[in-house]
Amino acid sequence: MIDATHDPARQSWVTSANGHADFPIQNLPFGIFSPNGGAPRGGVAIGEEILDLGAALALGLFAGAASDAAQAASGPTLNAFFALGAEPRRALRARLVDLLDAAGQEHATVERHAGALLHHAADCRMHLPAAIGDYTDFYAGISHATNVGKLFRPDNPLLPNYKYVPIGYHGRASSIGVSAGSVRRPNGQRKRAEEAEPSFGPSRNLDYELELGVFIGAGNALGEPIPIGAAAGHIAGFCLLNDWSARDIQGWEYQPLGPFLAKNFATTLSPWVVMPEALAPFRIAQPPRPEGDPAPLAYLMDADDQSTGALDLTLDVLIETPAMRAQGLAPHLLSRGSSRDLYWTFAQLVAHHASGGCNLNPGDLLGTGTISGPTPDSFGSLLELTQGGRAPLTLASGEERRFLEDGDTLIIQGRATRDGFASIGFGACRGTILPAPAV
Incomplete structure (x- = not known):
């Protein structure tokens, strides 16, 4: 188009x-x-x-x-x-x-x-661009899933279902905010391995997640699935998304039902919704799956989607600390990723979400899940960049970071470039960490 x-x-x-x-x-x-x-x-x-x-x-x-x-x-x-x-x-x-x-x-x-x-x-x-009725966060970045899996299951980082089914969970729409706002560090239960019992207090391991947001356009009736060949037509636009994560709270609470308080305290969006039509020059074929990976099941397989359903976007994550602001230093580049590293297309996320009859509505939001590449300079979270906090990063200011500290500002930027076309971007997705409420 x-x-x-x-x-x-x-x-x-x-x-x-x-x-x-x-x-x-x-x-x-x-x-x-x-x-x-x-x-x-x-x-x-x-x-x-x-x-x-x-x-x-x-x-x-x-x-x-x-x-x-x-x-x-x-x-x-x-x-x-x-x-x-x-x-x-x-x-x-x-x-x-x-x-x-x-x-x-x-x-x-x-x-x-x-x-x-x-x-x-x-x-x-x-x-916020829309009144978001429902928010679903996927786990479509296979490098992120592999990197995180290695931290906890070194011998078997990916669970058996990952390459067959787009993994996702229902998030909290009420705590979604727009860029340039502040994010209050959450309190919650956390437990270190050496501690006999959990304690309640501010998250010690606050993290970001580099994602893309997908806004739903025309929805579907309850009980009526969206065919994969029509799924792209139900996408109204894209934005940048930071799904803040309290890793220590998550590690204690996520079994057996998955993310809860560790994820529902804040999600930040870039304020501008880039239309699918504007991104037409930057559509690419879905990167081929590695040899030996299963083909998508029939309800997730469409030839047109495989040939044009991915996007070629460069995604940067930067940090600005209070000390950097005081010294007049530019934000420090933490990583540079690419939307090419998503294992599933956007249409596959939509089709799978509706495949059991779930009704999607205009303004509903899907998150892709953390987008990471195969090398450390492309990791989309501090959990990966610091190996779970064991290998702190040194910033341009000389400071170290294992996870985010109060006063830090996290900035996500996205850009689409292709020879012969004007480059376009998303604007910044920015948030600054405030201290947790007193306990």
């Missing part, structure tokens, strides 16, 4: 968009923002500005399917917009590119209304 909206030669009359690292005219992600003193509303990122969809509607800049989509996207959440599906999204995207193009026929007319249409992003507050 590569078309004129992806033309790398297109420039915008919003000059900050031209050459922008994340939001050139070829991207145009959607989000919910509020200008200073204003109510939350739908907008589109263009360079360092946000185009106000409600203001554009009031000026009569849309018609037909593009108008319907803009109306659905202009409210305080994007749920109604997500529910419309791909065709209205494409119509709105094409119209927005024409309106923002420096060479567009309506350039002069539209630019005259820039004062009403545009808000400087730095002066706005971002909100």
